[in-house]
Amino acid sequence: MHGGRRLEGVVRIGGAKNSILPILAAVLLNKSTDEIVLTNVPRISDVVKMVQILRSLGAEITWSGTDMVITTYNLSGFAVDEKLMREMRSTIFLMGAILARFGQVCISHPGGCAIGQRPIDLHLKGLMALGAQLREQHGYIYASCSRLIGTDIHLDFPSVGATENIMLAAVYARGTTVINNAAKEPEIVDLQNILNKMGAKICGAGTDQIKIVGVSQLHGVEYNVIPDRIVAGTYMMAAAATGGDVTLENVIPNHLDAVISKLREAGVQIREENDRIRIQAPEQINALEYVRTLPYPGFPTDLQAPIMSVLARAQGTSIIVENVFDSRFKHVGELNRMGAQIIVTSDNRTAVVHGVKRLTGASVSAPDLRAGAALVIAGLAAEGKTTIDGLEHINRGYENLENDLAKLGADIKRISSDD
Numbered sequence: 001m002h003g004g005r006r007l008e009g010v011v012r013i014g015g016a017k018n019s020i021l022p023i024l025a026a027v028l029l030n031k032s033t034d035e036i037v038l039t040n041v042p043r044i045s046d047v048v049k050m051v052q053i054l055r056s057l058g059a060e061i062t063w064s065g066t067d068m069v070i071t072t073y074n075l076s077g078f079a080v081d082e083k084l085m086r087e088m089r090s091t092i093f094l095m096g097a098i099l100a101r102f103g104q105v106c107i108s109h110p111g112g113c114a115i116g117q118r119p120i121d122l123h124l125k126g127l128m129a130l131g132a133q134l135r136e137q138h139g140y141i142y143a144s145c146s147r148l149i150g151t152d153i154h155l156d157f158p159s160v161g162a163t164e165n166i167m168l169a170a171v172y173a174r175g176t177t178v179i180n181n182a183a184k185e186p187e188i189v190d191l192q193n194i195l196n197k198m199g200a201k202i203c204g205a206g207t208d209q210i211k212i213v214g215v216s217q218l219h220g221v222e223y224n225v226i227p228d229r230i231v232a233g234t235y236m237m238a239a240a241a242t243g244g245d246v247t248l249e250n251v252i253p254n255h256l257d258a259v260i261s262k263l264r265e266a267g268v269q270i271r272e273e274n275d276r277i278r279i280q281a282p283e284q285i286n287a288l289e290y291v292r293t294l295p296y297p298g299f300p301t302d303l304q305a306p307i308m309s310v311l312a313r314a315q316g317t318s319i320i321v322e323n324v325f326d327s328r329f330k331h332v333g334e335l336n337r338m339g340a341q342i343i344v345t346s347d348n349r350t351a352v353v354h355g356v357k358r359l360t361g362a363s364v365s366a367p368d369l370r371a372g373a374a375l376v377i378a379g380l381a382a383e384g385k386t387t388i389d390g391l392e393h394i395n396r397g398y399e400n401l402e403n404d405l406a407k408l409g410a411d412i413k414r415i416s417s418d419d
């Protein structure tokens with residue numbers, strides 16, 4: 001890509017990756033012959049892989065455009081293919097759902113984005129509290145139970161995945177499960193909404209206490225996945241980094257409150273209107289004293305790298321503190337190759353971003369999904385040519401990034417490695 005062009009125009013945001021993935025686990029709970037019809041499904045590689053896993057378990061799936069129809073009556077297996085499992089950490093939610101459906105599950109320890117240690121202890125403790133017996137052997141985890149039994153669970157940290165996994169496991173448990181210190185992300189509310197529409201009895205999602213009253217049967221549903229607030233935030237950052245004027249369509253503005261507030265503080269004008277957000281950025285952004293990532297409703301860790309690319313060219317020095325993951329600054333070295341002046345403290349938690357007048361294009365490599373998005377944003381703002389490799393990371397979470405950016409006026413294209 002060649003940077004330096006101001007982005008202008010309208011972009012439509014697709015369905016949320018972090019909603020559709022647990023929803024695709026939730027569909028496994030449907031023992032009836034009914035269909036589950038999902039709309040606003042994003043065509044990203046994580047969803048493609050999840051569909052492969054579901055099919056390998058016996059689900060029947062048709063996927064056309066953004067619509068997906070799934071039947072899970074004839075599931076044949078409770079063991080998730082190791083190769084697919086290792087490619088995507090999100091498969092961990094399958095554990096709760098498969099255990100609830102079959103009384104047993106076998107998965108290999110999950111892989112996924114290389115951002116810190118990402119343990120799964122909270123998932124496993126939650127399932128054990130519900131009565132699952134666990135055995136770890138040869139890199140596999142086996143869990144079994146006769147019927148899970150509802151109980152009170154307190155999470156040490158409001159883990160998104162652990163909250164979702166426990167919700168899924170508890171849907172068919174006997175009695176009531178209460179998750180305290182639950183994660184409050186909008187994607188958890190989305191999971192509650194689809195499960196309730198399928199016949200589950202869940203309340204409290206979006207607060208730190210979720211109650212699940214066990215039921216014995218779920219049924220089919222038609223459900224529209226919420227828009228992806230992280231993809232929306234990425235386009236907001238791209239607009240901010242290029243002094244652009246961009247309108248996002250199909251967004252839920254209040255899911256982005258923390259992001260909107262930080263960008264306003266940096267001098268960006270933002271107008272919210274029903275399902276649209278308009279971003280009008282000045283040529284030069286102000287530095288931000290602090291950006292601290294936190295569980296929702298705090299500033300999302302998934303936009304920490306993208307906002308760093310914006311602040312790399314701000315007037316003054318910004319401090320970014322990463323509180324959610326322990327190794328999420330892999331983009332810093334690449335941004336510095338592009339002329340940024342960013343220092344990470346020795347505990348790997350804080351980045352000090354000294355704003356520079358200009359970034360310069362370079363060959364860089366996307367180390368993970370959101371860091372890859374951050375490099376795209378930096379490339380859009382940089383002078384000259386930037387080449388990014390490691391696009392497989394970006395494909396995990398962005399449907400049409402280069403085409404949508406090109407429509408907004410960016411000089412960007414995807415090339416194969418031998419071009």
Ligand code: UD1
Nearest residue numbers: 018090118119120121122123157159160161162302324325
């Ligand atoms: C989800 C999102 C991811 C986002 C993250 C935080 C999906 C598919 N992915 O990931 O995009 O960056 O939330 O908003 O929804 N932890 C433990 N033990 C556990 C589980 C988590 O210590 O058993 C720690 C993690 O190492 C991390 C923190 O808790 O430091 C947050 O992780 P978690 O909220 O679980 O993130 P994910 O569900 O993996």
